[in-house]
Amino acid sequence: MLSLILILLAATFFTGIIIRTKSIASGRKGPGIFQPLKDVMRLFRKGAVYSETSSFVFRIAPTIYFSSVFMAMLVVPFGASKGIISFNGDFIFFAYVLGLGKFFSIIGAMDTGSSFEGMGASREALYSMFAEPAFFILMGSLALMTGHTSFQEIFATLHLGSSITYALGVLAAFVFLMIAMIENSRMPIDDPKTHLELTMVHEVMILDNSGFDLGLILTAGYLKFAIYGAIIFDLFSGSISYGYAIPLFFVMQGFLAFVVGMIESFMARSRMNHNAQFIVVLSSVALLIFFGALLVSGKFI
Amino acid sequence: MIELINLSWILALLAVIVLLFVPVKYKATAAILAVVANAIVTSGLAIHALGGQPVSYVFAGGSIMGDILIRIDELSAWFILIINFTCVTGIFYGSGYLKAYDNSPKKLSMHWILFVLFQLSMVWVCMIQHGLMFLIAWEIMSLSSMMLVIFDANNPKTLKAGINYLVQMHISVVFLTIGFVWLYFQTGSFSFDAFTSYFGMNSNIWMFLVFFVGFGLKAGFIPFHSWLPHAHPAAPSHVSGVMSGVIVKLGIYGLFRVASYLRSDYLVLGEILMVVSVLTGLYGILNAAVHRDFKKMLAYCTIENIGIIGIGMGIGLVGLGNHLPVLYYLGFGGALLHVLNHSLFKSLLFYSAGSVYQQTHTRDMEKLGGLIKSMPRTAVLFLVGAIAIGGIPPFNGFISEFLIYSGLIEGIKFENMSQIILMVLTLAGLSVIGGLSILTFTKTFGTIFLGNQRQPLTHTPHEVSKLMLIPQYVIVVMMLSVAVFPQVYLQVIGHILSGFTKSVVIPQPVGFTDYSSIMRSISLYSLLFIGVIGVFWGMRAWVLRGKSQVVGATWGCGYTAPTSRIQYTGKSFSKSLGKMFNFIVIERKEYEELKPGEIFPTGKKYTSHYHDFFEFRFIHVITNRLIYSANYFTFFQNGRVQSYVLYGIVFIVAIFLLTIFNVVP
Known part of the structure; x- marks a missing residue:
């Protein structure tokens, strides 16, 4: 329950901080950090325009996408306190629930019969497919290190004692951050600010969405960032008492948003055909963590 | 209770005869009745078995077969229920699917007869625990499904797919036969129970691998999968549904069955x-x-x-x-x-x-x-x-x-x-x-x-x-x-x-x-x-109530004359994936280059299709070599009766001499 409230709170400012960081880095003042939230509110008040090609799939897709992110949020714990949903192997549920959202956002894009939206859809499907093994190898290694198989138990028993485990923790944070970037279609995979349909990934998929539906999709994006931020926080939280953990959580989320903003400010987007290679590299980093976990647990012969 | 088992095959054979003679209007109904009746009988036994009491029955198989053990244990029961469910949905769907063929009654009666036999053989494959009888049921299953695949036999592609399936299923049977004969020579029994003693005494690996190849061909493990992508598209859809839904699973059933006897x-x-x-x-x-x-x-x-x-x-x-x-x-x-x-x-x-x-x-x-x-x-x-x-x-x-x-x-x-x-x-x-x-x-x-x-x-x-x-x-x-x-x-x-x-x-x-x-x-x-x-x-719905909901054209990036041809295609959807794995999914393109100096180009055609890696790189290579080397022996088949009589004489003399010199006992 705690994690749910904290993630919701973090989601309100995460994207705002990213945008603010980017603005300041590029020499502008930039909007306030709650501007994304205000944008969504404005969208919720608007009517909608639908493509004449589209069917009910297009109308229901944003709702299902948002619901899947919402369900995934319920699974994420906060330190030692459980998420609302918690069982052995809940991270599989986490990944597959997000899968349903992805499925619908892809077919929603294809429902418009556009020449661009299918392109974005196919890229999204491809990139998230490549990101899957990194996530699973990483969770497998954490399971190996701790001997537990649910998010909460893994994070509650994950003690970063030695220097190797700190290195592993940093690597794992890197992998999670990159997965978050891929899931949210951010740099270096995708540039949300691009203006050319041919080079978009996520943005092009939602070209035809408007009003409430677009608001839901944007909100889901904010939530996703906060969810992955919470997971990264959980990697390091261990058994800190709530008095320290909760402020630390917000500091960490803010810091992550700042990092994302800096990455977006100073990095160019990869070429489309290099994206897949980049994402596969994540899997190999995850494998590195796995071998580190073997070393730490003394099973490396 | 167990005597009901006879009802299963008697009903099916009755249905075969009835199906031959009923008017075309009632053929589908008769087939549905037969399949449902068979499903009820065998499912009843299967549910009984799942309840904890495996049912078994012994047929006297004469001097060749010995006693044929029919047993429905929990594993068989699970598969029998799956087979029956899929066959029943399949035949209802199929009776609608084949409505258009009411004007070709011969084709239809053949089809429904085969379908009834197909279900019968699949169910019996799960029940028979005797090597030779198992092979016979297995063979009936393969043959009937092959005939079902080539429903549209006038199409040469369908026929080719059917023959491909037939050949591969017989390679599977060869391996299964080797397995059962090996078992027979080691233990002196064709009964499945012989596995227990065999696996208890010998290495488990090779025997299992022989069965793995045999059943794997049916199940479609690589590199034994190449019949599936040909047979499934060629067959009528209800048959592909049943084949993909259950016949492939009988390969899995076989593996489960053999795995259950493993000892080490x-x-x-x-x-x-x-x-x-x-x-x-x-x-x-x-x-x-x-x-x-x-x-x-x-x-x-x-x-x-x-x-x-x-x-x-x-x-x-x-x-x-x-x-x-x-x-x-x-x-x-x-x-x-x-x-x-x-x-x-x-x-x-x-x-x-x-x-x-x-x-x-x-x-x-x-x-x-x-x-x-x-x-x-x-x-x-x-x-x-x-x-x-x-x-x-x-x-x-x-x-x-x-x-x-x-x-x-x-x-x-x-x-x-x-x-x-x-x-x-x-x-x-x-x-x-x-x-x-x-x-x-x-x-x-x-x-x-x-x-x-x-x-x-x-x-x-x-x-x-x-x-x-x-x-x-x-x-x-x-x-x-x-x-x-x-x-x-x-x-x-x-x-x-x-x-x-x-x-x-x-x-x-x-x-x-x-x-x-x-x-x-x-x-x-x-x-x-x-x-x-x-x-x-x-x-x-609550937020959107009362708000304007307009229907407009899809965003066309300013292009005002969109056609349906500019939509993103399935091919382009998976193109980047295919490119990345082009060493596995082999793409072949056929097109004509523009010739140098061709000032007024004519209409050109471009096709591209994907080949199956194993089929293209291995199976075709091997079969081409075989055909190539077999060409050297074409002189045997020269069409002259005299030479054929000569081959016969040479063979008889060879047998005679070999017996005299005690080479052949």
Whole structure:
């Protein structure tokens, strides 16, 4: 329950901080950090325009996408306190629930019969497919290190004692951050600010969405960032008492948003055909963590 | 009770005779009656067996066969129920699907007779526990299914696919025969019980591998899969649904049966099975992603699911080898449940794809588009199947995949490093399979049902008849029952597995009962998920009420004359994936280059299609070599009667001489 409230709170400012960081880095003042939230509110008040090609799939897709992110949020714990949903192997549920959202956002894009939206859809499907093994190898290694198989138990028993485990923790944070970037279609995979349909990934998929539906999709994006931020926080939280953990959580989320903003400010987007290679590299980093976990647990012969 | 077993074959044979003579109007009804009656009889026995009392019966087989043991134990019962369910939905759907052929009664009576025999032989394959009789039933099954595949025999491609299937099934039979004859020479018995003594005394590896090749050919493990992508598209859709749903699973049944007698070498066999299965899964789904013939795509997807089932079996065997009952239950349990799940959603997908084919007469998804408007029910049914097959909650595919995933994660707790690595790599492989299946099915569903019609069709497609829709609804209800009450199915599976291994009895460990409660909570969470979707959908309706909702053209980037041809195609959807894996999915392009100095180019044609790696690189190479070397011996077949008489004489003289010199006893 705690994690749910904290993630919701973090989601309100995460994207705002990213945008603010980017603005300041590029020499502008930039909007306030709650501007994304205000944008969504404005969208919720608007009517909608639908493509004449589209069917009910297009109308229901944003709702299902948002619901899947919402369900995934319920699974994420906060330190030692459980998420609302918690069982052995809940991270599989986490990944597959997000899968349903992805499925619908892809077919929603294809429902418009556009020449661009299918392109974005196919890229999204491809990139998230490549990101899957990194996530699973990483969770497998954490399971190996701790001997537990649910998010909460893994994070509650994950003690970063030695220097190797700190290195592993940093690597794992890197992998999670990159997965978050891929899931949210951010740099270096995708540039949300691009203006050319041919080079978009996520943005092009939602070209035809408007009003409430677009608001839901944007909100889901904010939530996703906060969810992955919470997971990264959980990697390091261990058994800190709530008095320290909760402020630390917000500091960490803010810091992550700042990092994302800096990455977006100073990095160019990869070429489309290099994206897949980049994402596969994540899997190999995850494998590195796995071998580190073997070393730490003394099973490396 | 057990005497009912005779009713099964008597009914089927009666139906065969009746089907020959009834007027064409009633043929389908007669066939339905026969299949349903047979299903009721055998399912009754199977449910009895699942209740805890295996039923057995002995036929006197004379001096050649000896006593033929017929036994329905829990494992057979599970498969018999799956076969019967799929056959019944298949024949109802098929009777609607084949309505258009009422003017060719001969074809129809042949078809329905074969279908009845097909079901009979499949059910009996699961019951017979005697090597030779098993081979006979197996052969009837292969032959009848082959004849069912070539329903449209006037089409040379269909005929070729049928012959390909026939040949490959006989290679499978060769391996099975070798296995059973080997068993006979070692133990002096054809009964399956002889496995116990054989495996008790000898190395388990080679015998199992012989059966693995034999059954693997049926199941479609790589590199033995190459018949599936040919036979499934060629067959009428209800037949492909039943073939993909169950006949392929009988290969899995065979593997389960042999695995249940294993006594040692579990680890090696489990690891081999896991490696082959992961590769099978990846290979299958990768090919499924690139093909544009949607029935071929479904065939490759079957290969992928066989891989997932195989992973489960591999985990089970590794669990046996490590004396970890939890792993044994999770692995084999996941595999058994996935057999059921796959038979449900794959037959659903084949049926709905068949409805599309019946209405549009094309299997090429690039010619379709926007069918959700003219065939909304079929579209939703296909969508349900597509989500379920990706293993995505809230449908049933997730339940079995979750069991297999849990097995892999439990396996990470091993002490042995190589096994941990195998488990983690399999975990990664399975997740890639999941991701790719999302790509494959969004592509297929999007291209066929969404957007605009890509090419004008000769007929306007309409929604198919109720007779074809109702069986699909029944399948969906069945799928939901697995998703909502997984603990019920898990209990049955736990029961099957507790009596599964012949050498040792493995009681259900506490860990597995934990998983059964996890399953229950997953089903609740899936319902919660649906509830959450409902809540947000309601909120959307509430927010949107009274607001303007305008319908306009799709965003065209300023282009004002869009046509349906500029839509993104299925081919381009998976093109970047295909390019990345071009060493596995081999693309061949045929086109004519513009000649230098060709000032007024004429119309050109460009085609590209994907080849099957194993077929193209191995099987064709081998068969071409064979044909090439066989060419040297064509002089034997010279058409002169004199030479043929001479061959006969040479043979007789050779036999005579060899006997005289005691070379041949």
